[in-house]
Every structure is written in structure tokens, then in C-alpha cells.
């Protein structure tokens with residue numbers, strides 16, 4: 266029996282039925298529903314000559330041994346956000362199962378093929394994303410902070426993990442799983458509007474955006490709204506407001522897909538009868554190119570200094586979080602692009618705004634690529650998330666083609 270892409274759509278509906286409700290998917294990591302989804306996935310590969318292993322970080326691996334120990338990995342995550350969609354993360358796995366079935370039916374592959382279900386990609390319960398993949402990639406270096414995390418009910422992360430057989434202190438031992446990995450593929454819904462806007466079902470992903478996140482504190486002077494003349498004010502909000510508008514121009518000037526967001530401003534004293542004394546502004550800047558990301562930040566800092574002078578206020582920057590751009594492997598991006606053209610007639614190369622497990626695997630030095638399938642209305646992390654069934658079927662076919670080519674590439678000793 267060859268590839269049956271329509272089976273993927275049917276199985277995704279089945280998973281939705283089993284682990285969702287009227288508000289959407291409820292497969293939050295480290296819960297009973299998540300465990301039920303993992304068991305369901307186990308059932309889907311039963312009957313194939315694959316071996317299952319759950320590693321020290323809770324990642325679920327299905328291994329189809331090949332003639333060589335070198336491995337092609339296909340990955341996804343079955344966990345969802347609360348009230349999530351029916352495709353985010355699980356599409357990758359269910360399509361991966363279909364590819365695994367086809368590969369197994371063709372006899373022993375030249376290289377070992379593994380499907381991995383990463384544990385807790387979303388970080389929905391404890392606020393720490395990419396848990397399992399960062400453990401395997403060797404980039405989990407925040408175990409002291411992880412130990413302190415609790416969910417909304419006060420349950421600690423180590424406790425929740427232990428209930429699912431995972432010892433936080435040993436999670437980093439999952440690193441051994443990537444020892445023989447030679448290539449990693451991840452199919453995902455785009456979660457944005459680009460492919461739909463272009464009228465294309467599929468795209469090859471160049472990499473994930475680098476991110477700079479800052480808290481900018483503007484400090485002026487609280488003063489009476491009635492008695493303070495306009496030219497005597499030191500209005501902290503004025504600086505924040507100017508910057509919130511200026512970042513649009515900065516993004517346009519730096520270009521090449523730059524995005525900047527002033528996601529919030531908290532004003533104090535925050536009453537209608539006072540000039541704003543402090544304005545705490547949040548800024549998120551993203552770019553696929555490290556130099557352009559640095560330019561976004563430098564330009565925003567310059568502009569902020571200028572606005573502080575104009576408004577006679579002070580401004581201070583504090584970095585909240587940052588990550589460098591992660592570029593996927595160029596040979597695999599080309600291969601992905603070609604597979605898409607072959608199956609869908611046309612392809613498009615695009616960056617990923619969101620981070621994915623693939624970024625962690627790529628950071629670990631393993632040649633990686635992602636394929637995006639069009640999201641309707643660009644919506645995700647909501648029950649409204651959707652993709653046309655015919656596009657899901659094309660995605661399964663294109664992933665299968667990419668896997669075939671990647672197996673040959675790994676077997677030939679590349680890169």
C-alpha cells in the first residue's frame with residue numbers, strides 16, 4: 266500500500282475528537298489528555314516494525330531501523346495550547362506517521378528513520394516553550410529556573426514532570442538521542458497569512474527569526490493636569506508614544522521582512538488628572554538577518570534618545586530576552602523547495618516568525634529544514650485554526666517526497 270494522504274486528514278479529525286472539546290484542542294503537556302494523545306500516537310504506529318522509546322525529557326521516539334545507523338528525523342509536537350487548533354504540532358506527527366508507513370512498506374530503508382514527538386513545545390502550563398527539544402539539543406541551561414516554575418494551581422514543574430515519569434534533573438540526558446541524527450524535517454502550519462496571500466499551499470522555511478525583547482522605562486515628572494502649562498511638562502508617555510510610531514518607520518527602512526511591536530505601555534500614576542511620570546514600554550523586534558536585527562535595535566535606541574531629549578524625560582533600556590536568527594540548512598531548504606514544486610507546481614521561501622522545535626535541533630548543529638502549509642486567515646492557537654484538507658494532503662505528499670530525497674542525501678553521506 267502506498268502513501269494515503271487522505272488518511273492523515275481522517276486521523277487528525279480522530280485525534281481532535283479524542284482530545285478536544287467545543288472550545289478546541291486540550292492537549293496541554295503534562296496532563297492526562299496529553300498522555301491520551303501520546304497513547305493514541307503509539308497505537309497509530311503499532312503494527313510497523315518500529316521501536317518506541319520515551320527519553321529522559323519525555324520525548325517520544327519511534328525508530329524504524331535502517332541499513333545504516335545514521336538517522337533521518339521527522340518531528341512534531343502533540344501538545345497544544347488550551348483551546349487550541351486541530352493542526353498545530355500534531356499535523357507534523359500524523360503526516361510523519363503516514364510517511365513512516367510508506368517507508369516501512371518499501372522494505373528496510375538505507376538509513377534509520379525516526380519520528381519524534383517533542384514534549385511540551387508550547388510551554389502552555391508552565392510558560393517554558395520547547396522543553397523536550399531544548400533538552401535534546403543540549404541548550405537547556407535554565408534548570409534552576411525550571412525548578413521554581415509553578416502552574417496556575419501552584420503545582421511545580423518538577424512535580425508535574427514526575428507524574429509523567431520525567432526527572433527534571435536528568436532531562437538533559439535526552440541529548441544522547443541526537444548522536445546519530447544526520448537530518449531533521451518538520452512540517453508545520455504556517456500560522457500566518459503569507460502563503461494564503463500568495464495563493465500557494467506550501468512553502469520552504471528559511472529559518473526562524475532572531476528576536477530582541479526589551480523593557481523601556483521612560484521617566485518624567487508627575488504634575489497636575491490643570492496647573493501645569495504644556496511647555497513645562499515632562500511627560501513620560503510622550504516618549505513612549507513617539508517610539509511606538511517610530512518603530513514602523515524603522516521596520517520599513519531596515520526592511521527585508523523586519524517586524525517590530527510595541528506590545529504594551531503601563532503608565533503611572535495612570536490617573537486622568539496627572540501627567541504620566543513613568544511609562545514602561547515593551548518592545549519586540551524580529552529579523553532573519555542578525556545584522557538587520559542589530560540595526561533595528563540600534564535605530565530604536567537612537568530614536569528613543571532623541572525623543573527623551575525632545576520631551577525632557579529619561580529613558581532606560583533593559584533586555585528581557587533575545588535569541589539569534591537560526592538559519593536552516595541551505596541544501597535541505599533547496600531540497601524542500603524542489604519537493605514542493607514537484608508536488609504543488611509552485612513554491613515560496615519564507616522565514617518563520619514563531620520559534621519551533623526545529624530551531625532547537627538546528628542550533629544543535631543538525632541539518633534542518635521546515636515546510637509550511639497554508640493556514641486559513643493566518644489564525645492559530647485558537648479553535649478557528651484551519652487548513653484546507655486538499656492542502657493537508659499535498660503537504661503529506663510533499664513531506665514524503667522530501668523525506669525520500671533526504672534519506673538518499675543522508676545515505677550518500679551528505680553533507
Ligand SMILES: [Zn+2]
Nearest residue numbers: 353354386453
Ligand atoms: Zn507548533
